[in-house]
Amino acid sequence: MKSKASTYVFLGAAIALSCLARAAAVTVSAQPAPAAREIKIDNFTFGPSELTVAVGSTVMWANRDDIPHTVVSTDKAFKSKVLDTDEKFSFTFSTRGTFPYFCSIHPKMTGKVVVQ
Amino acid sequence: MSEHGTNELRLEHHDDGVDRRGFLKCMAWAGTGAFFLMEGGVLKSYSLGRMPRLEAPSAGGLSFVQISDSHMGFNKAANPDVVGTLRAAIDKINALPARPEFMLHTGDISHLSRPEEFDTVDQILKSASPTDVFFVPGEHDVLDDDGRQYLDRYGKGTKGGGWYSFDAKGVHFIGLVNVLNLKAGGLGTLGPEQLAWLQDDVKHLKHSTPIVVFAHIPLWSVYPQWGWGTEDSAQALAALKKFGSVSVLNGHIHQTMQKVEGHVTFHTAASTAFPQPQPGTADSPGPMKVPADRLKQVLGITDVTYLRGTHPLAIVDSSLA
Numbered sequence: 001m002k003s004k005a006s007t008y009v010f011l012g013a014a015i016a017l018s019c020l021a022r023a024a025a026v027t028v029s030a031q032p033a034p035a036a037r038e039i040k041i042d043n044f045t046f047g048p049s050e051l052t053v054a055v056g057s058t059v060m061w062a063n064r065d066d067i068p069h070t071v072v073s074t075d076k077a078f079k080s081k082v083l084d085t086d087e088k089f090s091f092t093f094s095t096r097g098t099f100p101y102f103c104s105i106h107p108k109m110t111g112k113v114v115v116q
Numbered sequence: 117m118s119e120h121g122t123n124e125l126r127l128e129h130h131d132d133g134v135d136r137r138g139f140l141k142c143m144a145w146a147g148t149g150a151f152f153l154m155e156g157g158v159l160k161s162y163s164l165g166r167m168p169r170l171e172a173p174s175a176g177g178l179s180f181v182q183i184s185d186s187h188m189g190f191n192k193a194a195n196p197d198v199v200g201t202l203r204a205a206i207d208k209i210n211a212l213p214a215r216p217e218f219m220l221h222t223g224d225i226s227h228l229s230r231p232e233e234f235d236t237v238d239q240i241l242k243s244a245s246p247t248d249v250f251f252v253p254g255e256h257d258v259l260d261d262d263g264r265q266y267l268d269r270y271g272k273g274t275k276g277g278g279w280y281s282f283d284a285k286g287v288h289f290i291g292l293v294n295v296l297n298l299k300a301g302g303l304g305t306l307g308p309e310q311l312a313w314l315q316d317d318v319k320h321l322k323h324s325t326p327i328v329v330f331a332h333i334p335l336w337s338v339y340p341q342w343g344w345g346t347e348d349s350a351q352a353l354a355a356l357k358k359f360g361s362v363s364v365l366n367g368h369i370h371q372t373m374q375k376v377e378g379h380v381t382f383h384t385a386a387s388t389a390f391p392q393p394q395p396g397t398a399d400s401p402g403p404m405k406v407p408a409d410r411l412k413q414v415l416g417i418t419d420v421t422y423l424r425g426t427h428p429l430a431i432v433d434s435s436l437a
């Protein structure tokens with residue numbers, strides 16, 4: 001259900017962008033394009049700790065530590081299973097906003113994704 | 117059982133240039149557990165590496181052991197044989213001059229909360245001379261299910277998230293849980309429900325009753341920057357203010373530390389699995405890897421644990437900056 005909803009929003013955003021492209025190409029090129037972005041979990045740190053993406057972008061977290069971590073949205077927008085070494089978690093952001101998150105095992109580890 | 121046996125066989129034949137016996141010997145420097153003697157309300161602690169120097173407790177004294185952070189399932193460079201090092205800790209416990217009354221395991225029994233990891237630890241602990249083992253969970257034991265599996269296995273007769281108390285030879289033991297519902301940016305948490313239970317649990321006790329509190333994450337601020345502390349531990353300690361002898365035993369930080377604050381003595385136990393760096397001495401609290409060439413150097417120094425044991429373990433907060 002969730003992925004379907006985000007697909008609709010993504011399509012909506014794409015249509016809106018293509019309309020804008022005809023009207024004002026300059027405005028569109030200033031927007032970051034939806035794309036896959038990666039956040040590395042290394043040395044008990046999310047890197048980059050703050051990432052700005054366009055609506056519809058998929059963000060992937062990859063655990064490079066010898067210790068398991070999780071990626072849990074502070075306001076419950078998303079939550080990964082525990083990620084062992086080299087395991088990954090992805091989430092597609094279908095709404096604008098700021099999404100703070102943390103590792104529920106090591107809560108000192110925090111980060112945020114800003115969706116524009 | 118059979119799966120456990122197969123796993124062990126594979127580990128025995130793991131060839132990384134350091135033989136298994138040598139590796140286990142080397143791991144002794146990291147410490148494998150702690151032995152405690154409670155006499156007259158005074159708790160004395162010993163590294164298991166110093167056992168030959170110990171005598172049996174006097175009549176009326178209580179002895180027990182604490183092990184911690186067995187991280188069953190961990191298989192990275194810092195220790196590819198956590199089965200072997202847990203076994204080595206149990207061997208040391210079994211070699212004690214007098215059988216301890218019981219054993220405490222202060223959490224991170226498993227590495228990833230997998231059923232087979234808990235099964236392996238349970239199986240190994242069956243060979244320990246103390247038949248009773250009292251557990252509290254570490255954050256690695258409650259992954260993905262808010263501790264439901266942990267409670268199914270170890271939570272019989274406990275309250276809430278798995279907290280409980282019991283008495284042994286006039287000493288009141290309290291097992292606390294500070295690894296559930298952790299908040300972003302925060303430390304370990306006990307929570308209001310557990311704190312209310314604690315107040316009630318000790319209400320009827322005489323001031324002279326020795327108290328031993330055990331929990332996974334330290335109940336004192338070891339190094340908050342790395343999450344080594346508990347948000348509301350001050351409230352728990354306030355509930356124990358009336359008692360003349362309070363000892364707090366923790367794990368989580370994979371190294372031994374002691375600190376005395378008024379009538380409260382704090383101890384942390386080493387891990388049976390892998391060491392972690394001293395507070396602030398590394399970029400992160402990740403497993404401390406000892407390269408093979410250094411491993412071999414350490415192998416020649418069999419008295420490392422003993423020498424370390426003669427240094428004062430107490431630390432002060434100001435040195436952690």
